[in-house]
Amino acid sequence: MAKREKADKIIEILKREYPEPKCGLVYDREKPHELLIAARLSAQCADKRVNAVTPALFAEFPDIKAFAAAETGDIERIIKPCGLYKTKAADIKNMCVVLADNFGGTVPEEISELTALPGVGRKTANLIRGELYGKPAIVADTHVMRLSDKLGLTANSSKDALKTEKALLKAIPSAESTAFCHRLVLHGRSVCKARKPDCGNCALNGICESGKKQIAR
Secondary structure (H helix, E strand, O other): OOHHHHHHHHHHHHHHHOOOOOOOOOOOOOOOHHHHHHHHHOOOOOHHHHHHHHHHHHHHOOOHHHHHHOOHHHHHHHHHHHOOHHHHHHHHHHHHHHHHHHOOOOOOOOHHHHOOOOOOOHHHHHHHHHHHHOOOOOOOOHHHHHHHHHOOOOOOOOOOHHHHHHHHHHHOOHHHHHHHHHHHHHHHHHOOOOOOOOHHHOOOOOOOHHHHHHHHO
16 A cells, blocks of 8 residues: 555544544644743643643733743743743743744744744644644654554654654645644554553554554464
């Protein structure tokens, strides 16, 4: 089966399993910077914990200007449960300073501009680009890299986010890219878990070579 044909089949199956995929981070769509900040907090931290912290954070600092003017210690106090809080607080303040000074208080959509912001890498930049602006984007998080390898959409790229991103951009139709990544994350969390994948109850086990091997054992 050709890679694009396999990708189309996988998309079809995942759409049935997860008809309304959503970003795991909670944010106000009228305030795009909230997603940017939540994504920074999510580094080495579960979305559930980030979502528990951000309501108080966004209540105390309601906009980009408020974050830019904040004392980092005040940000640290709220985000401490997310871990790496000193580095994250500094990045959050500094990215908002740059947004206020260089972008008129708006979140840019170009990868080069996003990755120039303090603390923002390609994964976060692609999340912003796809989730907020509807642009073709692959968010190569651990679930996406792991599952795309298992499914044969990528080859030995589970430790190379850029390699995964490039391969999936070729295999996945542009209009499906963001939703596809959300669906892979949902599937990785609920069924194809890293430590104990439930291959017997996986809707993709007929197309997943790794799954077929597990079931055959």
